[in-house]
Amino acid sequence: MMILGGLLKLRLKVFGGFFNARSSERVLKLIIGIAVTIFFLTFGYWFFQYIFSYLKDLGDVGILLMGRVLSLSFFAVLVLLFISNLLTGISTIFNNKETTELFSLPLDYRNIFTIKSIDNTLYSSWAFAVLGLPMIIAYGGIVGYNYLFYAPIILFVFIPFMLIPSAASVFVLMLYFRFAKNINPKKIIILFAALLSIVIYLYLKHTAPENLSLYTYQDWRILNNYLSGMALSSSMIFPSSWVSNCLQSVASGNYKDAFINSFALFSTALFFWEINIILSKYIFAVGWQNSLASGSSAEKQPAYTRFLLAPLKWGHNPLPQNFKNMLYKDSVIFFRDGSQWGQFFILFGLILVYLFNLRFFPADLTDPFWKSVVAFANFAFMGFVLATLSVRFVFPTISLEGKSIWTLKSAPLKPAFVFWEKFAVSFLFFSVLAEILAYISSAMLGLTPLMRNVNYIGVFLISLSLTGLSVGMGAVYPDFEKQNPSKIASGAGGMITAILSLIYVCIMVVLAAYMTHIYTQFITEGERINSAGIIFSFAAAGIISIITFVVPVFVGLRNFRNLEV
Amino acid sequence: MIKLTNLTKRYGEKTAVSDLTLAVGRGELFGFLGPNGAGKTTTIKLIMGMLRPTSGDVEIDGLGMSKSAVEARRVIGYVPDNPYVYEKLTGREFLEFIGGVFGMEKQKMESEIRKYSARLGMADYLDYRTEEYSHGMRQKIVLAAAFIHNPKLLVIDEPMVGLDPISARVVKDIFVEFSQNGTTVFVSTHTLSLAEEICSRIGIINHGRLIAIGSKSDLRRKTSEGGGDLEDIFLQLTGEYKKEESILGR
Numbered sequence: 006m007m008i009l010g011g012l013l014k015l016r017l018k019v020f021g022g023f024f025n026a027r028s029s030e031r032v033l034k035l036i037i038g039i040a041v042t043i044f045f046l047t048f049g050y051w052f053f054q055y056i057f058s059y060l061k062d063l064g065d066v067g068i069l070l071m072g073r074v075l076s077l078s079f080f081a082v083l084v085l086l087f088i089s090n091l092l093t094g095i096s097t098i099f100n101n102k103e104t105t106e107l108f109s110l111p112l113d114y115r116n117i118f119t120i121k122s123i124d125n126t127l128y129s130s131w132a133f134a135v136l137g138l139p140m141i142i143a144y145g146g147i148v149g150y151n152y153l154f155y156a157p158i159i160l161f162v163f164i165p166f167m168l169i170p171s172a173a174s175v176f177v178l179m180l181y182f183r184f185a186k187n188i189n190p191k192k193i194i195i196l197f198a199a200l201l202s203i204v205i206y207l208y209l210k211h212t213a214p215e216n217l218s219l220y221t222y223q224d225w226r227i228l229n230n231y232l233s234g235m236a237l238s239s240s241m242i243f244p245s246s247w248v249s250n251c252l253q254s255v256a257s258g259n260y261k262d263a264f265i266n267s268f269a270l271f272s273t274a275l276f277f278w279e280i281n282i283i284l285s286k287y288i289f290a291v292g293w294q295n296s297l298a299s300g301s302s303a304e305k306q307p308a309y310t311r312f313l314l315a316p317l318k319w320g321h322n323p324l325p326q327n328f329k330n331m332l333y334k335d336s337v338i339f340f341r342d343g344s345q346w347g348q349f350f351i352l353f354g355l356i357l358v359y360l361f362n363l364r365f366f367p368a369d370l371t372d373p374f375w376k377s378v379v380a381f382a383n384f385a386f387m388g389f390v391l392a393t394l395s396v397r398f399v400f401p402t403i404s405l406e407g408k409s410i411w412t413l414k415s416a417p418l419k420p421a422f423v424f425w426e427k428f429a430v431s432f433l434f435f436s437v438l439a440e441i442l443a444y445i446s447s448a449m450l451g452l453t454p455l456m457r458n459v460n461y462i463g464v465f466l467i468s469l470s471l472t473g474l475s476v477g478m479g480a481v482y483p484d485f486e487k488q489n490p491s492k493i494a495s496g497a498g499g500m501i502t503a504i505l506s507l508i509y510v511c512i513m514v515v516l517a518a519y520m521t522h523i524y525t526q527f528i529t530e531g532e533r534i535n536s537a538g539i540i541f542s543f544a545a546a547g548i549i550s551i552i553t554f555v556v557p558v559f560v561g562l563r564n565f566r567n568l569e570v
Numbered sequence: 571m572i573k574l575t576n577l578t579k580r581y582g583e584k585t586a587v588s589d590l591t592l593a594v595g596r597g598e599l600f601g602f603l604g605p606n607g608a609g610k611t612t613t614i615k616l617i618m619g620m621l622r623p624t625s626g627d628v629e630i631d632g633l634g635m636s637k638s639a640v641e642a643r644r645v646i647g648y649v650p651d652n653p654y655v656y657e658k659l660t661g662r663e664f665l666e667f668i669g670g671v672f673g674m675e676k677q678k679m680e681s682e683i684r685k686y687s688a689r690l691g692m693a694d695y696l697d698y699r700t701e702e703y704s705h706g707m708r709q710k711i712v713l714a715a716a717f718i719h720n721p722k723l724l725v726i727d728e729p730m731v732g733l734d735p736i737s738a739r740v741v742k743d744i745f746v747e748f749s750q751n752g753t754t755v756f757v758s759t760h761t762l763s764l765a766e767e768i769c770s771r772i773g774i775i776n777h778g779r780l781i782a783i784g785s786k787s788d789l790r791r792k793t794s795e796g797g798g799d800l801e802d803i804f805l806q807l808t809g810e811y812k813k814e815e816s817i818l819g820r
Contacts, residue, residue: 334667409656416643417640417643418671569620
């Protein structure tokens with residue numbers, strides 16, 4: 006226990022060292038980080054507060070809906086936390102240089118395991134904390150929580166809830182590396198992602214969309230049926246339901262139920278962590294050794310990458326030689342890095358599930374109001390998906406050069422060339438994906454040509470700005486020490502980029518909502534179209550997108566040019 | 571080939587390189603020596619334009635590094651102090667990437683890769699990912715990467731770390747061949763025998779200042795005892811060993 010305390014102290018010292026260092030750059034980064042975090046927490050609070058107060062105004066149905074929204078949100082978070090911990094766990098706990106160093110010291114395996122598990126939980130769960138806190142506080146504000154409730158809720162509900170999926174995923178990893186060492190991790194990830202996609206697809210297909218017959222009833226009760234149809238999300242076997250029940254019980258003054266649910270969370274978290282720690286004594290060391298042995302071997306380019314990358318080797322390819330050269334290197338590294346495409350595969354799978362589910366959306370939805378609302382919701386969804394993808398995949402592109410950055414800085418290449426290569430590749434990939442997503446979802450939702458075009462333009466603008474933002478911020482906050490892209494994305498720079506991306510997308514969504522509002526009023530109530538409002542929205546969206554693109558690109562480029570390695 | 575004029579690099583209050591003026595001619599094999607933390611790697615990174623000088627200038631083959639970095643780097647083969655390479659690439663892919671960056675033609679590149687991988691005893695490992703390589707093998711890959719494009723200037727920071735005796739011998743031979751063919755070799759090292767054996771001129775840096783420069787015999791004249799091998803000269807000029815002795819109370 007003392008050794009574990011010592012290791013934790015060391016961690017805090019390193020963390021404190023960052024803040025104590027008298028570097029104006031660090032202080033500036035810190036101030037920006039704090040300011041943006043505060044802004045985001047405030048904005049998040051305002052956003053959730055708006056939603057919950059709207060639902061509250063609907064009366065009993067609204068209260069019911071609030072419960073469903075909570076339960077569904079926490080269920081989604083539970084799944085995401087599990088996946089996120091699983092993926093980061095491979096490189097944080099097992100294939101990790103520090104773990105190797107710790108194993109060379111006379112330390113109890115349980116201590117090494119515990120400290121690395123804590124690291125993994127922090128890396129994987131910080132985003133949830135930033136997102137979840139404003140939601141809980143907003144909910145508490147609407148249902149009238151006493152101020153004294155927040156601290157115990159965070160301590161005994163929020164934190165245990167984060168610890169459960171973290172422990173569960175580490176448990177799976179520990180068993181995998183101990184007993185399934187001969188199975189290629191890439192295959193496991195593919196299998197897992199495929200299974201997850203199928204389960205979600207079948208589940209959504211059999212439970213929900215046909216209940217959403219809004220065009221027939223146009224009643225919030227139907228939405229409630231839809232949400233309650235997702236029985237799994239509110240099943241009592243999932244910790245997400247305990248969180249939701251606990252929060253609602255506190256709201257209704259039923260403290261006994263709140264205590265029972267909180268106790269369930271706390272004891273389950275404790276149980277899983279204790280089981281893991283006990284198990285680690287026996288199987289962690291062997292699992293860690295197996296994880297080292299399960300690395301790559303002699304490389305012969307697999308057929309699929311040879312096929313995909315062949316055009317870059319063609320002599321008559323019109324792209325500049327250095328561009329092809331860089332692109333080839335980056336692509337090969339991407340394909341061979343399981344932590345890169347493994348996560349991409351899962352996220353892409355979830356997007357496909359979303360698109361498949363649009364097939365069940367009533368195609369004969371005729372009410373213009375609902376049609377506009379659906380188009381707007383789809384646009385918002387795409388915006389948030391793109392924000393997530395850009396932070397996770399585009400932000401780390403410069404940092405992923407790692408300690409090999411010397412090859413580029415010592416080569417006859419202009420820093421601007423390297424920067425724009427990263428941007429061009431990311432943007433090409435990103436915008437094509439975004440436009441495909443926009444095209445398929447628009448077609449499946451049966452949107453009018455006007456709405457489709459607005460969708461395409463909006464998505465193009467968002468992908469351009471988010472790519473600029475992420476590449477630029479990636480150059481402002483490069484981290485050449487870390488090799489794992491998800492760790493790079495969850496560092497201070499990634500956090501600030503995530504927050505800025507979400508703020509940008511939120512603004513775009515608000516502007517889209519405003520345009521939708523004007524349009525539906527024009528369609529449903531025959532009001533004269535508010536051209537000034539439309540022009541304002543378009544102009545504001547354009548200006549904000551340009552600023553979001555130009556400023557980070559300018560600062561990032563300057564930083565990358567002056568980068569000393 | 572290399573011209574450093576009043577070069578200074580400060581990190582906050584710490585001066586890593588102070589007012590360094592140095593010129594290295596074409597085809598010269600120049601050894602750059604100094605104790606740990608003396609400023610060798612900083613000087614090399616300043617030469618490469620990977621660090622910006624606080625003051626002073628770096629000129630490579632008549633090109634100012636501050637204004638014409640890309641053109642200047644085109645003539646340099648560089649080996650860093652730590653041989654970090656892209657771990658997911660194979661050795662061959664890494665060399666092809668470097669060759670491509672330097673605009674080499676495919677056939678020439680392939681023949682150079684074959685030549686140097688054979689000489690450095692790594693031909694059988696070229697198609698393995700570099701993450702599988704030992705430290706010595708990585709060192710060979712970055713050395714090969716510096717050699718293949720036949721640079722006018724080789725800037726090398728600690729070439730012998732991790733190399734087996736046979737490879738070390740081969741590397742020395744390659745340096746000499748490059749030098750004989752008109753390539754300037756600027757090599758920073760702790761391996762005094764390397765400098766003693768192959769370098770035509772030696773510079774010694776300590777606490778960021780160039781304290782001595784010249785051929786081995788020039789340096790010998792600068793010491794009070796006026797004799798001994800390069801180790802004795804180095805220890806006398808840097809004074810580090812005496813300090814150590816006094817600390818130990820000998």
